[in-house]
Amino acid sequence: MQFTHESLPQRVLFGSTRAATALAAELELLDARRVMVIAAPEEAVIADRITSTLPVALRYDEVAMHVPADVAERARTAAEEAAADAIVCVGGGSTTGLAKAVALTTGLPIVAVPTTYAGSEATAVWGMTHGNQKKTGIDPIVLPRSVVYDASLMLTLPVEMSMASGLNALAHCIDSLWAPQVDPINSALAVEGVRALNSGLPQIATDPTSLVGREQTLYGAYLAAVAFGSAGSGLHHKICHVLGGKYNLPHAQTHAVVLPHVLALNAPVAADSERRLALAFDAPTALAGLQCLRARIDAPRALRDYGLEESQLPAAVDAILPVVPPSNPTPVTRDGLNALLYAAWEGSEPQ
Structure with a gap:
């Protein structure tokens, strides 16, 4: 090592x-x-x-x-x-x-x-x-x-915003596992962050006044940020930064929608990270664990719900391709990125 x-x-x-x-x-x-x-x-x-x-x-x-x-x-x-x-x-x-x-x-x-x-x-x-x-x-x-x-x-943060913000934190964790400066320390922080967020967010969804749920989620969000701060921006964040800046989309909701699609793209060729995420979610696969959590907390599903128009997708692809990290586990092509963005825009199941 x-x-x-x-x-x-x-x-x-x-x-x-x-x-x-x-x-x-x-x-x-x-x-x-x-x-x-x-x-x-x-x-x-x-x-x-x-x-x-x-x-x-x-x-x-x-x-x-x-x-x-x-x-x-x-x-x-x-x-x-x-x-x-x-x-x-x-x-x-x-x-x-x-x-x-x-x-x-x-x-x-x-x-x-x-x-x-x-x-x-x-x-x-x-x-x-x-x-x-x-x-x-x-x-x-x-x-x-x-x-x-x-x-x-x-405690006064609305449940809907709490869920989107918490999923934004989860994106920090997951993206950190294959970001440009990934290392064993930030990977460990990221995996523990996933475990804490997977525990805390459903508690908030069930009882917004649960201080235990809020503390677990806040703890997970801090670990996520530290991991992200060390590992750098992976594909997920490059996509969301372009979409947010170019089309003024809400930050947390954009991350919440895009996350499962990037995970579906990368997990099949990042076996060790996929296994560790699955364990943190206590699920058979990382994607199954994320989708189970998203269902439990009624996560945001489609970018079109936040103002992105289908006609804007080609220009978004053009803007994202030049900033795709070379270290991304799965090679990113124009067709693949276009399919990913369309699925996120439409709110279809990640493939």
């Missing part, structure tokens, strides 16, 4: 109902005195509650999917005008993404408080959209210094 693995430097504080206390302690360690709090309007109540004792210099709420470049620029200007010395982001992937965009040019440290299972808070990956093209990159300066995980903050 021979590999190189790099762990990202980050503090993680995990504990239900402890967000406000943990957040204050982390900002004290940073000696922050003028904090920029980024939270979308729908997260205002949570953000106000957990930041009420902080030295807040600026509350910023212009958050948009896929971090449009003009939104990022306005947030950077606001941070500079407020002389902010730290950022607290409270919300999902779009909120964390905006905080990263600000940190990318200002160098301000971030303390992230996630309210979904997006996982962006545990990676050094940033993304911004210019027009209809989403650009991503990796820079250690955007990695939050600390992450405060409090599952009680997820």
Whole structure:
């Protein structure tokens, strides 16, 4: 066995109902005195509650999917005008993404408080959209210094969004098993993440107030993000980033729909990963386990339900082909990719 693995430097504080206390302690360690709090309007109540004792210099709420470049620029200007010395982001992937965009040019440290299972808070990956093209990159300066995980903050996250966000986390796990920098460490994290998500998501679907289910899902989402942050973007994420940026599709739902189709493509020629996923799902095959979970939680099924039109598929294929990772287990052809996207658009069973 021979590999190189790099762990990202980050503090993680995990504990239900402890967000406000943990957040204050982390900002004290940073000696922050003028904090920029980024939270979308729908997260205002949570953000106000957990930041009420902080030295807040600026509350910023212009958050948009896929971090449009003009939104990022306005947030950077606001941070500079407020002389902010730290950022607290409270919300999902779009909120964390905006905080990263600000940190990318200002160098301000971030303390992230996630309210979904997006996982962006545990990676050094940033993304911004210019027009209809989403650009991503990796820079250690955007990695939050600390992450405060409090599952009680997820209790108000609607079940439908919880399921889509959780499946987005599951996509991080599965894609990590054949991503460009896959190694035994991130593979182990990914498989444990699958086990936790497979346990937690059905509990939330059955009882949205189940703190145990929320904690298992949040734990799995963190492991998924760490694995993804190390392994890099595989085919699944390349597809979804193109679709999201080009057609402004909702991030979590797009990942939830595309995932089984990419798994069906790759699993037959990735025997070891397929076996480990099947064990994590406690199913005869990885695809059977994923499909069983999706049925139990009423997962999103078709991209056309989220605004993608059939006429847009050929252009999507053209945009995806140049960014397909050479390391993908199954060779990706134009015809194969077109069939995969059509099945995901239509919502048919993965083949």
